[in-house]
Amino acid sequence: MVPYGLLFPGGAYLMVFFLLPLGLMVYTSLQSGGLFSGGFTFTWEFRNYADALTSYETQFVRSIFYSVIVTFAALLLAYPMVYWIAFYGGRWKSSLLLMILLPFFVSFVIRTLQWRFILGDNGPVLGTLKGLGLLPDEFRVLATPLAVVAGITYNFLPFTALPLYVALERIDRSLVEAAKDLYATRWQAFRKVVWPLSLPGVFAAFLLTFVPATGDYVNASLLGGPGTRMIGNIIQTKFLTENQYPEAAALSVILMVAMVILASIYARILGTEEATRAAAAA
Numbered sequence: 001m002v003p004y005g006l007l008f009p010g011g012a013y014l015m016v017f018f019l020l021p022l023g024l025m026v027y028t029s030l031q032s033g034g035l036f037s038g039g040f041t042f043t044w045e046f047r048n049y050a051d052a053l054t055s056y057e058t059q060f061v062r063s064i065f066y067s068v069i070v071t072f073a074a075l076l077l078a079y080p081m082v083y084w085i086a087f088y089g090g091r092w093k094s095s096l097l098l099m100i101l102l103p104f105f106v107s108f109v110i111r112t113l114q115w116r117f118i119l120g121d122n123g124p125v126l127g128t129l130k131g132l133g134l135l136p137d138e139f140r141v142l143a144t145p146l147a148v149v150a151g152i153t154y155n156f157l158p159f160t161a162l163p164l165y166v167a168l169e170r171i172d173r174s175l176v177e178a179a180k181d182l183y184a185t186r187w188q189a190f191r192k193v194v195w196p197l198s199l200p201g202v203f204a205a206f207l208l209t210f211v212p213a214t215g216d217y218v219n220a221s222l223l224g225g226p227g228t229r230m231i232g233n234i235i236q237t238k239f240l241t242e243n244q245y246p247e248a249a250a251l252s253v254i255l256m257v258a259m260v261i262l263a264s265i266y267a268r269i270l271g272t273e274e275a276t277r278a279a280a281a282a
Helices: 002-029 047-055 057-088 090-105 108-118 126-131 145-169 173-181 186-214 218-223 231-240 245-270 272-281
Strands: 031-034 039-042
Touching: 002 031, 002 245, 031 245, 047 057, 047 245, 057 090, 057 145, 057 186, 057 231, 057 245, 090 145, 108 145, 108 218, 145 186, 145 218, 173 186, 186 245, 218 231, 231 245
Parallel strands: none
Antiparallel strands: 031 039
16 A cells, blocks of 8 residues: 555646646547637537648648757757766766756746847847858848757757766766776777667657757747747647637647657667667676
8 A cells, every 4th residue: 555655646646737637638629619609619529630730730840840950959969068077077067067057047038038139130149240241231040940949959958968967977987997998999988888878868868858849939939930930839829819729729639649659759769678778788
């Protein structure tokens, strides 16, 4: 009974605040009608899903495409940084890790607004370069995919760095030394020992970055334009502006299912099971 008692608080929390809202969202996605035309009625309206896919296929593909770029960009930026901190940071590890977390002390929206200020057409960066004649006057970064991807990468970089640091910090240094004693170069020791043992952290970083990045709408709203709208912007508009709750719920369910499928595929390719086998082999 003790294990079930320990499981109950967390399980009840997930039941109330995850499964129940999820079931309500699925229920709403199968309704028909309108908020100001008699209300919504549950009619098993599966057409909401077909309409959502056909009407917003571009936004779905764009959101996933942006999120994939963001995830790999964040991994490429974070991995060398936390690798150095974990292996060579010494007594400064905690301070250096705190520097990565410092942006979290500022509001998400404020951080994104500062990016909008920095990347403005006449901001401190582009304005200076244009004044020096290094860039044409019509050059701009805002309202482009680059601005949106850069903003999302910046905002979610700590989500990538933290699980990577935990995985790298737990690696037994004697294994790396053993590889060097067997005449392995630094690159060979990293490829054969460090990288396989860090795969659980890579997998966790992928999930923590890819999933929220796909549903993000703040960066696309503040840094993007009409041609960079993501599916999160569509869902926000449907819920809060157009009051089309069934279609908005259908979009949310489709997005969630798509992310689960992609995460499952990634887990099969580079997931915890593969990482466990690699660690055992090492």
